[in-house]
Amino acid sequence: MVQPGPAGDDPIILVENLEHTYGNFKAVDGISFAVKRGEIFSFLGPNGAGKSTAINILITLLTIQKGRAVVAGYDVATEPQRVRESIGIVFQDITLDRDMTVWEQLEFHGRLYDMPVKDRRDRIEELLKLVQLEAKRNELTKRLSGGMKRRLEIARGLMTRPTVLFLDEPTIGLDPQTRMRMWEYIKGVNREGTTIFLTTHYMDEADQLSDRISIIDHGKIIISGTSGELKNTLGRDLIHLETDNNEKAITLLEHLPSVREITVRDTLIVLMVNEDGTRVLPGIIDTLRDAGIEISSINLKKPSMDDVFVFYTGKDIRDEGQGPARPHFLRAGGK
Amino acid sequence: MKDRGLPARISCGPEGSNMQYGFVTIYWRDMIRFVRFKTLLISSLLQPALWLAFFGIAMASNFDAMMAGMPVPAGIHSVGYLTFMAAGIIAMTTLFTSLFGGIVILFDKNWGLMREILASPVGRNHIIVGIALSGVTKSFIQALIIMGFGVLIGAAFFAGYAPLQIVIGILGILAFVALFALGFLFLSAAIAISMESPEGLQGVMTLLTMPIFFASNALYPIDSFPEILRVISLYNPMTMLINGIRYFAIGPDFYALGHHYAFTQMDIALSFLGLVVFSVIMFVLAWWRFRKAVVT
Ligand SMILES: Nc1ncnc2c1ncn2[C@@H]1O[C@H](COP(=O)(O)OP(=O)(O)OP(=O)(O)O)[C@@H](O)[C@H]1O
Ligand SMILES: [Mg+2]
Numbered sequence: 124m125v126q127p128g129p130a131g132d133d134p135i136i137l138v139e140n141l142e143h144t145y146g147n148f149k150a151v152d153g154i155s156f157a158v159k160r161g162e163i164f165s166f167l168g169p170n171g172a173g174k175s176t177a178i179n180i181l182i183t184l185l186t187i188q189k190g191r192a193v194v195a196g197y198d199v200a201t202e203p204q205r206v207r208e209s210i211g212i213v214f215q216d217i218t219l220d221r222d223m224t225v226w227e228q229l230e231f232h233g234r235l236y237d238m239p240v241k242d243r244r245d246r247i248e249e250l251l252k253l254v255q256l257e258a259k260r261n262e263l264t265k266r267l268s269g270g271m272k273r274r275l276e277i278a279r280g281l282m283t284r285p286t287v288l289f290l291d292e293p294t295i296g297l298d299p300q301t302r303m304r305m306w307e308y309i310k311g312v313n314r315e316g317t318t319i320f321l322t323t324h325y326m327d328e329a330d331q332l333s334d335r336i337s338i339i340d341h342g343k344i345i346i347s348g349t350s351g352e353l354k355n356t357l358g359r360d361l362i363h364l365e366t367d368n369n370e371k372a373i374t375l376l377e378h379l380p381s382v383r384e385i386t387v388r389d390t391l392i393v394l395m396v397n398e399d400g401t402r403v404l405p406g407i408i409d410t411l412r413d414a415g416i417e418i419s420s421i422n423l424k425k426p427s428m429d430d431v432f433v434f435y436t437g438k439d440i441r442d443e444g445q446g447p448a449r450p451h452f453l454r455a456g457g458k
Numbered sequence: 459m460k461d462r463g464l465p466a467r468i469s470c471g472p473e474g475s476n477m478q479y480g481f482v483t484i485y486w487r488d489m490i491r492f493v494r495f496k497t498l499l500i501s502s503l504l505q506p507a508l509w510l511a512f513f514g515i516a517m518a519s520n521f522d523a524m525m526a527g528m529p530v531p532a533g534i535h536s537v538g539y540l541t542f543m544a545a546g547i548i549a550m551t552t553l554f555t556s557l558f559g560g561i562v563i564l565f566d567k568n569w570g571l572m573r574e575i576l577a578s579p580v581g582r583n584h585i586i587v588g589i590a591l592s593g594v595t596k597s598f599i600q601a602l603i604i605m606g607f608g609v610l611i612g613a614a615f616f617a618g619y620a621p622l623q624i625v626i627g628i629l630g631i632l633a634f635v636a637l638f639a640l641g642f643l644f645l646s647a648a649i650a651i652s653m654e655s656p657e658g659l660q661g662v663m664t665l666l667t668m669p670i671f672f673a674s675n676a677l678y679p680i681d682s683f684p685e686i687l688r689v690i691s692l693y694n695p696m697t698m699l700i701n702g703i704r705y706f707a708i709g710p711d712f713y714a715l716g717h718h719y720a721f722t723q724m725d726i727a728l729s730f731l732g733l734v735v736f737s738v739i740m741f742v743l744a745w746w747r748f749r750k751a752v753v754t
Contacts, residue, residue, distance in 0.1 A: 179754050182577050186752070208579040220570045222494055223487070231571075234483040235578040279574075 135160040135318045141190035143176050150176040152342030163313050165329045166322040168339035169436050174322040175215055178291050182212050195286040213280035215291040221265035225256050236283045250278035270296055287318045326428035340436045357426040358383045360400030364392040367417040480580035484588025506551040507607045514540050536713040537614050544608040545703040546676030552597045556639045557663045559593035560646030572753050582748040586647050593643040594636050601635050615707040627706040634702035641737035648744040651751045670696050679717040695736045698729035
């Protein structure tokens with residue numbers, strides 16, 4: 124029976140100093156975190172950050188090499204069978220049998236988890252409706268579209284009501300309406316007491332769904348917190364500036380007391396400010412104008428998850444295949 | 459540990475009571491695939507019949523003509539070549555079906571359900587057992603078809619048996635087929651879970667079938683083999699299976715291809731025991747390979 128324990132301090136997943144090495148490549152590099160019972164917890168990170176590797180260890184598909192991981196009260200090293208009895212998983216890439224029908228895949232899953240006949244038949248109907256595959260129930264999987272396959276996999280992952288449900292980039296390849304519907308259902312499952320561990324590339328998904336988020340890159344957790352907390356680390360407001368002389372502008376603006384940090388994205392200067400941006404803006408404009416710098420565009424906004432992600436992973440930069448994570452980071456300070 | 463008392467929150471029976479029948483699920487799914495591929499199904503059933511019809515009848519007309527002049531010792535039941543080799547065809551079919559029975563594991567591993575299964579509460583030994591049982595089922599169906607078809611085209615199986623004896627004969631044959639099939643299915647599963655590509659698997663299987671099939675008494679007597687080959691043949695599970703089939707289908711004492719075959723109950727018991735040992739060893743091998751397997 125599901126006991127929807129209140130989201131409390133009681134950790135349902137506990138990971139300490141987890142490391143994983145493929146050959147001599149360290150994919151997971153000493154991460155520690157705890158997921159509370161009843162939470163929706165997200166790993167947000169760029170390609171190759173080590174998200175799937177961490178999940179594979181937690182779901183016991185990869186043997187733990189170093190560190191400790193406890194899932195639903197069971198140590199993955201010593202009680203993997205118990206762990207498997209307590210979890211559900213939607214894998215990142217397709218794991219369906221092309222030659223089984225939609226209904227058969229779900230039935231097979233229900234049987235794997237030893238659901239009583241009536242429960243699993245009812246659940247199958249409910250989920251077929253949710254993912255709108257009722258008309259395809261007797262279709263072979265190989266005849267489904269890519270998004271339908273994904274929907275089928277999500278439906279399969281939602282068959283049981285495990286203690287912890289792992290979703291590795293669940294909504295990849297889904298159309299926007301379907302994604303929204305999945306989110307609602309996932310929230311519903313969570314309200315019924317299932318703790319959700321999610322990985323995603325979609326900022327809005329992490330933002331909308333998660334109680335807490337860890338940003339992970341190069342096998343390390345860079346920062347964790349609620350989406351509000353993460354955004355607050357970038358200050359109260361962000362000011363985006365474009366000028367005809369960025370370098371000079373930066374040296375001038377660095378010294379303003381209200382500016383906390385400055386980063387550069389392409390031709391854009393991003394100022395993080397500790398105060399209400401609307402009050403800081405006039406001062407900035409004056410400073411630059413006095414120095415004879417032409418402002419070609421200016422924009423004030425609240426920090427979004429995108430901003431947080433880019434700031435902490437330097438993703439836009441790394442995708443160009445250069446150096447360390449935050450090369451454009453200029454200055455921290457100016458309290 | 460404070461969390462130890464957590465109920466396992468899958469919607470299933472009390473902890474520990476579930477998952478004893480995981481292999482049934484694996485079996486169910488493999489049988490779905492078996493009946494789904496109609497052409498594969500039909501060809502797998504037709505193939506042994508064709509062997510029997512063409513190779514069997516062609517060779518029989520040769521051998522039986524050659525043997526026609528040879529004196530048969532008085533009082534011994536003599537059987538034709540078709541009857542002799544029909545047992546070999548049952549064994550050959552079982553060998554092929556079983557060796558290739560594990561292939562689904564490789565496909566699942568590379569493109570299919572293996573990760574889902576491995577992450578589920580179903581134990582890894584259940585996967586082995588489920589696949590093995592569905593393989594045995596397929597072999598049973600094939601063996602029965604060959605027996606029926608063989609008798610139809612003139613193989614003297616169960617000649618002069620009373621109905622009860624026929625039933626015992628068939629059950630005896632199936633028992634031998636089951637053990638033999640299990641052994642090779644376990645072997646097949648062990649190889650499949652360890653391999654990366656279907657091509658490699660195909661290669662290994664083909665390499666295995668040749669010596670196993672030809673270093674046996676399936677198509678000819680082994681008595682006149684060179685000594686070393688004869689010893690190999692004697693310990694070949696294939697020979698043990700064929701001994702069992704001939705004992706139950708033809709009888710303990712018969713004459714074929716100029717050779718006198720006599721099986722004591724002890725001989726048959728030893729063959730049976732040999733197959734038990736063989737399949738136990740293969741199970742351990744498969745179990746070891748599955749325990750070590752990492753699929754991500
Ligand atoms: N089986 C493997 N053998 C060797 N290296 C691997 C293996 N699996 C993953 N890696 C490497 O480990 C690193 C982390 O991979 P992982 O799949 O955990 O990333 P991820 O965060 O899930 O990325 P994505 O968002 O693209 O799914 C990558 O550099 C990858 O190349
Ligand atoms: Mg991944």
